[in-house]
Amino acid sequence: MRHFKLTQYRLRFFIIILLMVGIFFRFFNLDRKVYWHDETFTSLRISGYTVNEVKQQIFNGRIIGKESFAKFQSLSTSKDLIDTIKSLEVEDPQHPPLYYIIARFWVGIFGNSVTAIRSLSALISLLIFPSIYWLCRELFRTQLWLSEIAIALMAISPIQLVYAQEAREYILWVVTILLCSASLLRAIRLESIHWKLSVLNWGIYAITLTISLYTFLFSGFVAIAHGIYLIITAKFRLNRTFRAYLVASIVGFLAFTFWILVVITNFLQFDSSIAWTKTEYPLEILIKSWLLQLSRILLDLNFGFENPLTYVITPIFLILITYSIYFLCRTTSYKIWLFIIILILIPALPLVLPDLIFGGIRSLAERYLLPSYLGIQLAIIYLLATQLNNKSVVNRRIWQIIMGIVIICGLVSYGVNSQAETWWSKVISYDNPQVAKIINQAAHPVLISDASGINYGNVFSLSYLLQPKVKFQLVKDQTIPNIPDIFTDIFLLNPPDRWRFQIESTYNHTKLVVYSNNHYLLWKLVTIKNN
Numbered sequence: 001m002r003h004f005k006l007t008q009y010r011l012r013f014f015i016i017i018l019l020m021v022g023i024f025f026r027f028f029n030l031d032r033k034v035y036w037h038d039e040t041f042t043s044l045r046i047s048g049y050t051v052n053e054v055k056q057q058i059f060n061g062r063i064i065g066k067e068s069f070a071k072f073q074s075l076s077t078s079k080d081l082i083d084t085i086k087s088l089e090v091e092d093p094q095h096p097p098l099y100y101i102i103a104r105f106w107v108g109i110f111g112n113s114v115t116a117i118r119s120l121s122a123l124i125s126l127l128i129f130p131s132i133y134w135l136c137r138e139l140f141r142t143q144l145w146l147s148e149i150a151i152a153l154m155a156i157s158p159i160q161l162v163y164a165q166e167a168r169e170y171i172l173w174v175v176t177i178l179l180c181s182a183s184l185l186r187a188i189r190l191e192s193i194h195w196k197l198s199v200l201n202w203g204i205y206a207i208t209l210t211i212s213l214y215t216f217l218f219s220g221f222v223a224i225a226h227g228i229y230l231i232i233t234a235k236f237r238l239n240r241t242f243r244a245y246l247v248a249s250i251v252g253f254l255a256f257t258f259w260i261l262v263v264i265t266n267f268l269q270f271d272s273s274i275a276w277t278k279t280e281y282p283l284e285i286l287i288k289s290w291l292l293q294l295s296r297i298l299l300d301l302n303f304g305f306e307n308p309l310t311y312v313i314t315p316i317f318l319i320l321i322t323y324s325i326y327f328l329c330r331t332t333s334y335k336i337w338l339f340i341i342i343l344i345l346i347p348a349l350p351l352v353l354p355d356l357i358f359g360g361i362r363s364l365a366e367r368y369l370l371p372s373y374l375g376i377q378l379a380i381i382y383l384l385a386t387q388l389n390n391k392s393v394v395n396r397r398i399w400q401i402i403m404g405i406v407i408i409c410g411l412v413s414y415g416v417n418s419q420a421e422t423w424w425s426k427v428i429s430y431d432n433p434q435v436a437k438i439i440n441q442a443a444h445p446v447l448i449s450d451a452s453g454i455n456y457g458n459v460f461s462l463s464y465l466l467q468p469k470v471k472f473q474l475v476k477d478q479t480i481p482n483i484p485d486i487f488t489d490i491f492l493l494n495p496p497d498r499w500r501f502q503i504e505s506t507y508n509h510t511k512l513v514v515y516s517n518n519h520y521l522l523w524k525l526v527t528i529k530n531n
Helices: 002-027 037-047 051-058 066-073 081-091 098-110 114-125 128-139 144-155 158-164 170-189 195-213 219-233 240-255 257-265 267-273 283-295 310-331 334-345 349-357 366-387 393-419 424-429 432-440 455-463 497-507
Strands: 445-449 471-474 489-493 509-517 520-527
Touching (some): 002 114, 081 267, 240 257, 257 267, 424 455, 432 509, 455 471
Antiparallel strands (some): 489 520
16 A cells, blocks of 8 residues: 555656646747748737738838738737637638637737747647546546546647647647537536536536637537437437537537628638648558658657658557557447547548548648547557556556657657747748748848738748848739849749749849749749850
8 A cells, every 4th residue: 555655646746747847848939930821820810900901011012121011910009809800700711710819819918929929829738737637537437547647648749739839729629629528528427416417517518619619610520529429329319418418519509600600601712711621642642641640649750751760650659549549449338438439530530531532631731630639649548547557567567668658759759849940730831941041141132922822921921030131022913023123132932933934034034943842932033144
């Protein structure tokens, strides 16, 4: 007994240490990584301006400095909260307004610096710890230590750190998924005790579901997963618990009616904002990417499949994840494993199946799969926590080593992540730091771009990295810019071929590719020397 108490004390102390480390890294070097394309849109929405207003005011061919972008990345006395909501309605209905409303108030208090706005996500991420504790207590009723170990493992989870340091709504979405799921399990558990308590608990579920829906649209998939879980556990009968779920979920969706109407009204804009998901990749690339995404749950060193080490790491973690799910199904009651399996599958299938059938890359956006990642993490947490008390001393030692490796992987991932200038999650802005370094080396540079494709957001992203000496000449509809002679270096950002040829011909210049990678082509115009 004394040995058991000492072991408990050591374990709890170790959990506290990991929690402190996790909290520290969430707030460490918040401004180091590039403020990428999508984050600049967060600031734009907070400001209350629309893309069309920006295009009218600065995409007009005039020479401007980086200070011209600040107006559209900070609060303005001419725009209020209603403008923030309206800008989302008309241009970005795929993003419900809750996070942006919170962020607007946050920026109003703490300022609009990169550190300030990202610190909101870092602070919200701390709510994951009590939320995962509650969910595990509801899900694994007899495994008291499991909830505390869950906090430790979530504290050093690489995938959680990525979104805890990003000025987007996804870490808030994770919190709402955990709360919504925990409140559902609580409502089920206490449903038959007293009708007043039952109404209260299902009311809490309806509220958390509404909050989740107003955070991100894909919360609807989580609600569907909950419904499928209940109908299966009720053996496909409309029992009292399932009827209570229907009422609570209907209330939640009715409260979300306002934004549903917004999406329907602005469907064409909604469809165009997700047009990038229809890009087709070969099946081999899809499968490789899915496997890489799974490995990032446990170890994330910003590797892609161009790194040979990925082919070693990915199969190892895939085996651990597969065994975790198998062990969960073999050793728990069906009500436990079914909840986790459905949480993994249902939110993922609407993304994976269309990619397989029609083509596209919906399932390659890791942020859309966060509910499924939570389900996988729950399975891993259960495996590692239960095996720490394995009756066999040898097996217990083996699993202690495995858990130690998982913890080391998380800590190493945090260390590498904290020092990086960019990360895979920056996607179309991944190369911005390197591009900015090239432009900053020029004596009197000008960057010319239009607003097509990813250029609009990336120009804003680059404005955070470029020095004041760098000027911008942003044009509308790919018109030929009037370039002053004062500039020693003329750079073109992702220019279409026809437009680039027209500029070359007009100014008797030829092109030179100075940077090419992934989403980027940075050209430099060079004067043609006549012999």
